[in-house]
Amino acid sequence: MFNAMFKKEWTQAWKSFKFVALLIVFAILGIMSPLVALLTPEILGSVLEEEMRGFTLPEPTAYDSFAQFYSNLNQLGLLIFIILFGSVLTVEFSRGTLINLLTKGLSRSIVIHTKALFLLIVWTVAYAIAATLTYFYTIFYWDEPLNQLFGALFTSWFFGVFLISLILFASVLFKNFIVVLSAVLVILFAFMLLAIHPDIAEWLPNYIISHNVALLEGSFDFDTLYRALGVTLVATIVMYVLTIIRFKKMEVS
Amino acid sequence: MNILEVNNLKKSFGDKTVLTDVSFSVKENEIYGFIGGNGEGKTTTMRMILGLLKIDAGDVFVCGEPVTFGETKTNRHVGYLPDVPEFYPFMNAREYLKLCAEITNITKDKSAARIEALLELVGLSDVDTKIKGYSRGMKQRLGVAQALINQPKLLICDEPTSALDPKGRRDILGILKSIKSETTVIFSTHILSDVEQISDRVGILKDGHIIRELDLKTDKLPPSGVLVTVQESDVEKLNTVFTVESREGMFYIPDIELEALYKQLNEHKIYPIHIEQARPSLEDVYLEVT
Numbered sequence: 001m002f003n004a005m006f007k008k009e010w011t012q013a014w015k016s017f018k019f020v021a022l023l024i025v026f027a028i029l030g031i032m033s034p035l036v037a038l039l040t041p042e043i044l045g046s047v048l049e050e051e052m053r054g055f056t057l058p059e060p061t062a063y064d065s066f067a068q069f070y071s072n073l074n075q076l077g078l079l080i081f082i083i084l085f086g087s088v089l090t091v092e093f094s095r096g097t098l099i100n101l102l103t104k105g106l107s108r109s110i111v112i113h114t115k116a117l118f119l120l121i122v123w124t125v126a127y128a129i130a131a132t133l134t135y136f137y138t139i140f141y142w143d144e145p146l147n148q149l150f151g152a153l154f155t156s157w158f159f160g161v162f163l164i165s166l167i168l169f170a171s172v173l174f175k176n177f178i179v180v181l182s183a184v185l186v187i188l189f190a191f192m193l194l195a196i197h198p199d200i201a202e203w204l205p206n207y208i209i210s211h212n213v214a215l216l217e218g219s220f221d222f223d224t225l226y227r228a229l230g231v232t233l234v235a236t237i238v239m240y241v242l243t244i245i246r247f248k249k250m251e252v253s
Numbered sequence: 254m255n256i257l258e259v260n261n262l263k264k265s266f267g268d269k270t271v272l273t274d275v276s277f278s279v280k281e282n283e284i285y286g287f288i289g290g291n292g293e294g295k296t297t298t299m300r301m302i303l304g305l306l307k308i309d310a311g312d313v314f315v316c317g318e319p320v321t322f323g324e325t326k327t328n329r330h331v332g333y334l335p336d337v338p339e340f341y342p343f344m345n346a347r348e349y350l351k352l353c354a355e356i357t358n359i360t361k362d363k364s365a366a367r368i369e370a371l372l373e374l375v376g377l378s379d380v381d382t383k384i385k386g387y388s389r390g391m392k393q394r395l396g397v398a399q400a401l402i403n404q405p406k407l408l409i410c411d412e413p414t415s416a417l418d419p420k421g422r423r424d425i426l427g428i429l430k431s432i433k434s435e436t437t438v439i440f441s442t443h444i445l446s447d448v449e450q451i452s453d454r455v456g457i458l459k460d461g462h463i464i465r466e467l468d469l470k471t472d473k474l475p476p477s478g479v480l481v482t483v484q485e486s487d488v489e490k491l492n493t494v495f496t497v498e499s500r501e502g503m504f505y506i507p508d509i510e511l512e513a514l515y516k517q518l519n520e521h522k523i524y525p526i527h528i529e530q531a532r533p534s535l536e537d538v539y540l541e542v543t
Contacts, residue, residue, distance in 0.1 A: 004355030008341065015343040096339040100399055103303050103333040104356045105325045248323045252305045253296075 001106055005114040009088070018084045019122060025080055026126040030133030033069035038141055040064075062142035063213050066152070069134040070212040073156055077130065078163060082184065085122055088115050089171040090180055099252060108248050112168060116240065119164045127157050147218035155208040155215075155225065162205050162236045169239040172246040205232040254281050255314075256330075256407045256437040257302065262311035264297055271297050273461030275311070279407070279439055279454075284429065286448035287441040289458035295441035296336065298458070299409050303333055316406055329357070332405035332436070336412040338396030342385030346377050346395050349384060350402055357403040371398040375428060390421035397428055401436070408432070410440035414447050426451050478507040479514050482527035494521050505531060 013019040041057040089111075092098045098111065131153050138146070146152075166187065170180040188206065195201040195210070207228035214220035255278045262275040271294040279285040289295045300306040302313050304320050304327065313320040315327040340349050347368060354364035372378040375394035387395065393413060400408055410429065414422040422444075429438050430451045442448055448455050453470050456463045480503040483491050488504075491497060494517060497504040506514065511530065518525060 001356050001358070004352055008352055012341065012343060096335070096337070097341060099305065099335055100333070100338065100340070100353070100396075101356055102305065102325060103328050103331060104353055104403060105328045106356050107325065108323065249307075250323075251307055253300060 001110050002114060005101075005106070005110060006118065009114055009118040013085075013118070013122065022081065022084050022122065022126050023129060026077060026130040027133060029072045029077055030069070030130035031137065033072055033130075033134045034065040034137035034141060037061075037064040037068045060142075062138045062144040062146060063217055065134065065138040065142065066146070066216050067213045069130070070156060070209070073127070073130060074159070074209050074212075077127075078160060081123060081126065081160070082163065082167065082181065085119055086167045086171075086181060086184070087177040088119065089168060090175060090177040093171075093175045093252075094177075102252060109244050112240075112244050112247055116164065116168060119167075120161065123160045123164060124157065127160060131157075145218070146216050148215040148222050151222035151225075152212045152215040155212060155229075158229070158232060159205060159209045162232050165236040165239040165243070168243045169246075172243050172250055203227050203231050205235060208232055255279065256281050256283075256316060257439065258312075258314040259298070259302065260312045260314075262298065262301060262313065263309045264294070264301060264306065265309055270461060275458065275462055277456045277463050277466065279437055281406075281437055282433060282435075283437055283453045284433055284451050285437075285439040286452035286455035287439055287458065288443065288445065288448055288455055289441070290443060293458045294461060295458055296411050299333075299411050299439075299441060302409060303328060303331065329403065330406045332400035332403065332408045334393075334396045334400040334408070334410040334413055336415065338392055338399070340384045340392065340395065340399075343383060345381055345383055346372060346398070347381075349395065350398060353399045353402045359403065367402065367404075371401055374398065374401075374431075376424065390417055390424075393417060393421065393425060394428075397425065401432065405436060408436045408438045410438065412442050413440055414442060414444060422447065478505055478531045479509055479511060480505055480527075480529045480531045481514075481525050483523055483525050487523045490521055490523050494523070500531075503527070503529075507531075 010019075037060045041060060044057060092111075098106075102108065102111075135146075135149075163184065166184055167180060170183045171177075174180050174183060191204050191206040195204055195206060201207050201210075202224075205228060208225050211220045211225070215222055257279040259278065260276050262272050264270075264272040275294070275298055277285075287295055287298070297306060301308050301322075302315065302320060304322050304324055307322045308320075316330045318327050318330075320327045341352075344352070350368045350371065351364065354368060359367060369378065372380075375398045377391065377394055377398065380391070384392070384395065393416075397410075397413070400410070408429075413425050413429070417425060426447055429440065432438070440448075440452075449469065454466065454468050457465045457467075480500065481491070481497075482503050491504060495504075495506045495509075497506055499505070511528070514528070
């Protein structure tokens with residue numbers, strides 16, 4: 001059952017060109033990040049020639065490249081991922097395509113497991129492509145040391161995993177993609193508001209993607225993230241379990 | 254043996270009570286017509302049998318096993334054709350049936366032959382196009398094929414003919430009739446002529462419960478009047494003596510026993526050419542009880 005559903009997900013993603021589209025977008029983001037960092041001083045210099053007279057812009061660094069990468073990935077990248085793949089479950093509800101399969105004995109937990117693993121792989125592959133391209137272009141152009149590189153890359157990937165769990169949970173709660181998307185955006189906005197208070201901020205999932213560049217610079221210690229990482233991990237697992245429980249008790253019509 | 258037993262089923266959606274007390278059973282290799290108007294709860298009942306909707310009260314047993322909401326154990330005995338079957342549009346019929354076969358754990362060597370046999374049965378064996386280009390009738394045929402993939406003991410069809418043209422209706426009814434020897438069929442509809450054509454028994458759902466069950470094979474519907482043909486010269490007299498209406502090229506005299514009819518015809522010197530007992534159609538019964 002699992003293999004059949006998993007294969008179906010991939011065939012669907014492949015034939016709809018969504019997967020290819022996501023990879024292309026993430027590859028562009030991966031290439032653009034160091035490129036934008038590299039060219040920004042030159043662009044600014046030529047556009048604001050008069051205003052910049054007498055000023056010298058600092059030379060771009062590897063950290064500027066990764067700052068651009070995280071700025072792109074943590075906002076635009078995640079948004080594109082959610083828009084392209086966030087409806088994997090709700091579209092089955094709205095079209096009623098699961099009914100035939102559930103009435104054949106397809107386990108409801110397998111539906112969630114296949115969707116989750118599919119999203120996890122799509123996110124991981126897309127993120128890995130973007131991160132790899134940024135990394136290699138960055139080390140090609142700059143020599144600065146990239147401290148805690150694995151930790152800095154892991155946090156953004158892990159935040160994506162948290163969002164996958166949140167999307168699946170919201171999908172079984174609201175069944176409608178627009179409502180799911182709105183709910184996810186409201187929750188992320190609420191995190192941003194709560195993060196204004198420093199004591200609360202370090203317990204929030206978005207805290208783990210707030211110090212990516214500082215991690216690379218070595219000015220922020222990865223261990224400092226343990227509270228937020230712990231909360232994110234627990235929230236991801238709890239939401240995933242609740243998704244399965246809720247889906248098992250959900251009326252399908 | 255009863256393949257399906259539904260006992261005292263109740264269901265509400267918020268404040269709206271749909272089913273108050275639905276009970277019926279379906280025997281092995283029977284075709285059971287489930288009749289009711291729109292919104293009477295036919296689909297709700299079927300989806301409760303399938304474990305897709307929560308049962309507020311009552312029990313459902315499929316092949317003697319209790320149906321539990323959310324659990325799909327009893328569905329291994331069941332095939333289901335929804336009123337509007339939905340498929341993955343990027344697949345063709347073979348690919349979709351292959352997915353269904355894999356989900357029902359049919360081995361690869363058996364599934365290929367089963368898929369071809371089903372496509373042959375529903376007349377889609379020569380169609381290789383994607384499902385997104387299918388007509389409603391083709392989707393209904395594929396719906397029947399997917400519902401039969403696991404050789405179910407019970408096939409549940411929700412209004413399988415309601416949106417089809419006459420040929421499509423005839424084909425689907427023909428398929429349902431042809432599988433009767435292997436599969437018990439329960440199908441809901443509001444097209445009563447379809448039910449009459451193929452059903453062994455019918456249950457009429459109204460106001461949340463089964464208000465009448467009829468065995469179309471053994472329970473002859475009770476006589477409701479007489480159909481008479483008379484000579485041209487007697488037509489006026491017949492109209493004067495009886496309240497008549499034209500039906501099937503004859504004169505229909507309602508609510509009269511044969512003996513009383515003979516007596517009155519004799520008294521008024523009316524000479525019939527043909528007399529037959531009129532039996533109500535399923536439609537008459539339905540309209541009478543609802």
